[in-house]
Amino acid sequence: MKTTPLFEIHKKMGAKFIDFNGWQMPVWFDDLNKEHIKVRQEVGIFDVSHMGEIEISGKDSEIYVDYIFTNSVLNLSLGQARYGFLCNRLGGVIDDVIIYKIDKERFFMCVNAGNTNKVFQWLSDNSTDYDVSVVDLSEFYGQLAIQGPRAIDYMEEFFSTSNVGSIKKYCIAPILGLEEKYKNQLEWGCPHGNNFLIARTGYTGEDGFELFVPNEKIIEIYKSILKHFSSKIQPCGLGARDTLRIEMGFPLYGNELSEEQSPVDSNLERFIDMDKKEFIGKAEIKKNMAERKVSLIGFKMSDKVIARSGYEVFIGERKIGYVTSGTYSPILKKGIGLAMIDSRWSDLNQINIRVRNNYKEAQKVSYPFV
Amino acid sequence: MSEVREEFKYTEEHEWAIDDDGLIKIGITDHAQESLGEIVFIELPKIGIILDKSSIFGVVESTKSVSDLYSPLAGEVVEVNYSVETEPDIINKSPYDEGWIIKIRVKNIKDLDSLLAPEEYKKLIDG
Numbered sequence: 001m002k003t004t005p006l007f008e009i010h011k012k013m014g015a016k017f018i019d020f021n022g023w024q025m026p027v028w029f030d031d032l033n034k035e036h037i038k039v040r041q042e043v044g045i046f047d048v049s050h051m052g053e054i055e056i057s058g059k060d061s062e063i064y065v066d067y068i069f070t071n072s073v074l075n076l077s078l079g080q081a082r083y084g085f086l087c088n089r090l091g092g093v094i095d096d097v098i099i100y101k102i103d104k105e106r107f108f109m110c111v112n113a114g115n116t117n118k119v120f121q122w123l124s125d126n127s128t129d130y131d132v133s134v135v136d137l138s139e140f141y142g143q144l145a146i147q148g149p150r151a152i153d154y155m156e157e158f159f160s161t162s163n164v165g166s167i168k169k170y171c172i173a174p175i176l177g178l179e180e181k182y183k184n185q186l187e188w189g190c191p192h193g194n195n196f197l198i199a200r201t202g203y204t205g206e207d208g209f210e211l212f213v214p215n216e217k218i219i220e221i222y223k224s225i226l227k228h229f230s231s232k233i234q235p236c237g238l239g240a241r242d243t244l245r246i247e248m249g250f251p252l253y254g255n256e257l258s259e260e261q262s263p264v265d266s267n268l269e270r271f272i273d274m275d276k277k278e279f280i281g282k283a284e285i286k287k288n289m290a291e292r293k294v295s296l297i298g299f300k301m302s303d304k305v306i307a308r309s310g311y312e313v314f315i316g317e318r319k320i321g322y323v324t325s326g327t328y329s330p331i332l333k334k335g336i337g338l339a340m341i342d343s344r345w346s347d348l349n350q351i352n353i354r355v356r357n358n359y360k361e362a363q364k365v366s367y368p369f370v
Numbered sequence: 371m372s373e374v375r376e377e378f379k380y381t382e383e384h385e386w387a388i389d390d391d392g393l394i395k396i397g398i399t400d401h402a403q404e405s406l407g408e409i410v411f412i413e414l415p416k417i418g419i420i421l422d423k424s425s426i427f428g429v430v431e432s433t434k435s436v437s438d439l440y441s442p443l444a445g446e447v448v449e450v451n452y453s454v455e456t457e458p459d460i461i462n463k464s465p466y467d468e469g470w471i472i473k474i475r476v477k478n479i480k481d482l483d484s485l486l487a488p489e490e491y492k493k494l495i496d497g
């Protein structure tokens with residue numbers, strides 16, 4: 001199983017590990033709910049080095065990215081980021097990604113760990129008609145997510161010479177302080193020179209940052225952040241990452257998104273720009289939008305019970321769908337989740353979910369849940 | 371290291387059992403509560419229910435996972451610890467004392483001997 005450079009430190013910190021898409025990652029350190037609440041109220045730090053990073057550069061970068069990505073790209077300013085999908089010709093999702101425009105002829109893409117190889121192959125296969133180079137930088141970059149309402153104060157304090165406070169939401173910038181500090185010290189340099197990047201993005205619903213730093217320096221950087229803030233910054237595992245994203249209703253690849261389903265099925269059309277002349281999968285997605293066979297709903301359990309992914313959803317005796325993601329919400333102290341149901345039933349306010357052969361009542365609610 | 375108490379008997383499903391004035395008191399082990407994480411909900415059986423050996427008598431849920439509770443022996447549920455229903459994390463804080471879950475009446479208290487001894491259980495969780 002693959003591990004990140006922080007594996008040994010996390011073992012010493014007493015983390016519990018899970019297998020996540022072939023990666024052995026911390027699921028929690030001491031208490032998942034405490035980690036979750038710390039991110040909602042103050043700040044937490046996550047090792048997300050399993051995520052993949054792919055760079056697209058060259059003369060045709062912009063029109064190429066516009067062609068392979070569902071969301072609009074041509075109107076991005078330098079340093080701006082956008083969330084969207086890479087779809088196959090049938091409109092199914094290859095991956096959901098954030099694309100960062102580094103400069104006019106260079107884009108940076110953060111992809112899901114389990115999809116990195118597939119995405120790289122697919123990007124390369126679809127690039128033959130364009131003057132671009134697609135490079136997988138996942139071995140080079142590690143990634144830390146620093147999330148929470150106070151993340152901005154912490155990062156401004158920690159990178160006092162890099163002016164991170166001026167980075168707008170959903171934007172990326174080089175970490176000048178670190179570039180300077182590690183000048184000529186890197187065994188491997190990134191081909192384009194941006195070895196240290198900081199983006200004001202995340203997957204928790206809170207304000208926060210994602211740091212892309214070389215794997216060979218991440219231990220040093222991680223340790224110095226933990227040392228600088230000591231117990232004020234909460235190390236968090238993938239458990240809290242999942243409960244935080246479910247509370248926001250954010251999709252997870254493999255749960256709400258797959259190659260077999262259109263992003264429209266998960267009500268994510270706001271990340272699809274149908275005004276674009278063309279992008280891969282557009283024709284099929286247009287059909288999905290007209291048909292709308294299924295719909296993603298949010299639900300809240302009435303009883304003290306948790307519906308988890310895969311549980312079946314019913315109206316009376318009729319099965320109308322299944323739970324895609326479900327958890328206990330540490331903020332609401334209730335079972336919440338997302339379910340994909342037959343869209344003919346999406347107006348109903350109440351559903352039943354089969355939990356261990358009992359039909360438990362759940363209320364349909366809009367998300368974000370908190 | 372999780373605590374394994376000398377005077378208790380154990381199951382492969384990580385329950386413990388002990389003779390409590392002729393009844394069998396049952397709970398989950400320290401190892402079990404540690405792997406689950408903070409327990410947020412618990413489903414308890416009704417008093418009077420007759421359990422087969424290894425039948426499911428309840429469910430514990432933590433934020434991340436769900437786990438069935440298996441009866442170590444056959445018997446009738448005669449007492450239920452309702453305080454773990456209102457405050458499930460008692461099981462995390464005190465799995466062998468305040469966090470007990472049910473008491474059952476068995477035909478023959480000697481059946482306890484068929485369960486895992488502390489040494490055997492230690493081997494199981496260290497293995």
